[in-house]
Amino acid sequence: MIVKDSNVYDSIGIEAGLAVFELCNYVHNEEWINQFSVTDFYGIIWSGSKKISHFINHQEISVPKNHFLFIAPGVSHKFSTETNADAYFIVFKQEFYSKSIEDNLRLENSLLFSCDLVNVVQNNICSAPLFESSYLKYFFSDFKNDLDIKLAHNLLERIVLNGQIEILDINNQFIQDDFDVELASKFKKLLQQNVNDHKQVTFYIDRLFVTKRRLDKATQIVFKKSAKEMIVDELMKNAKILLANSKMSIKDIALDLNFLQETNFTAFFKKNSGISPTKFRQNTPN
Numbered sequence: 516m517i518v519k520d521s522n523v524y525d526s527i528g529i530e531a532g533l534a535v536f537e538l539c540n541y542v543h544n545e546e547w548i549n550q551f552s553v554t555d556f557y558g559i560i561w562s563g564s565k566k567i568s569h570f571i572n573h574q575e576i577s578v579p580k581n582h583f584l585f586i587a588p589g590v591s592h593k594f595s596t597e598t599n600a601d602a603y604f605i606v607f608k609q610e611f612y613s614k615s616i617e618d619n620l621r622l623e624n625s626l627l628f629s630c631d632l633v634n635v636v637q638n639n640i641c642s643a644p645l646f647e648s649s650y651l652k653y654f655f656s657d658f659k660n661d662l663d664i665k666l667a668h669n670l671l672e673r674i675v676l677n678g679q680i681e682i683l684d685i686n687n688q689f690i691q692d693d694f695d696v697e698l699a700s701k702f703k704k705l706l707q708q709n710v711n712d713h714k715q716v717t718f719y720i721d722r723l724f725v726t727k728r729r730l731d732k733a734t735q736i737v738f739k740k741s742a743k744e745m746i747v748d749e750l751m752k753n754a755k756i757l758l759a760n761s762k763m764s765i766k767d768i769a770l771d772l773n774f775l776q777e778t779n780f781t782a783f784f785k786k787n788s789g790i791s792p793t794k795f796r797q798n799t800p801n
Contacts, residue, residue, distance in 0.1 A: 532611030563601035
């Protein structure tokens with residue numbers, strides 16, 4: 516259980532423009548329901564690990580497990596009294612989401628939050644258990660600093676983009692192309708900053724809020740390589756720079772690149788270059 520006290524969100528989350536509630540704790544609270552049926556709030560229901568039902572304009576809507584239901588401001592909706600323990604309701608104001616003109620246009624012009632359409636889309640960000648245990652925590656913050664707000668905004672943006680791509684929004688091709696470039700560029704920057712310490716793809720997808728498959732798609736489109744191939748290339752580049760331009764021993768270079776053993780580094784280098792680090796250094800002009 517993540518949300519325990521609605522007063523916390525009355526005073527903190529709502530003022531920041533974003534709040535998330537565990538539905539099973541609130542579906543019988545009429546005051547709470549009325550508060551988030553006003554025109555100021557956009558709504559997203561995440562079904563969690565099981566199918567749930569929700570009512571939009573008096574019509575019962577089935578939301579399969581690990582799916583999002585998007586609700587536009589002012590739309591009449593009602594919560595089912597039989598709700599999963601891990602289903603959540605995300606509410607946000609336009610000013611929280613729209614950090615730029617592009618954000619504002621994407622939100623206002625999207626078919627995702629429509630008064631006329633019901634949009635239920637699969638969560639392609641990650642599995643239901645991982646989404647609840649690792650990603651939702653970024654919404655549960657006191658928002659006392661810019662980093663907290665940025666992390667929550669990034670995840671909200673990822674959910675919205677996931678939805679827009681899934682429903683083939685009118686601007687989907689442009690959104691997806693732009694997102695591929697943005698995602699691949701962010702990954703490359705993270706890679707350059709962290710590759711010596713973090714050599715696994717999981718480190719990067721956790722920080723970019725995407726699946727490995729989605730990251731690989733972006734890097735293949737932009738760089739013609741998988742994420743793993745880019746990690747190897749970046750490590751090899753760093754290794755070659757140190758071998759060619761420093762007087763560090765092979766052992767020290769291995770330690771600098773966070774290989775536990777010199778033999779592990781030598782095997783890695785030879786596998787990806789065809790020669791040993793020592794041979795590479797000997798063949799490199801000083």
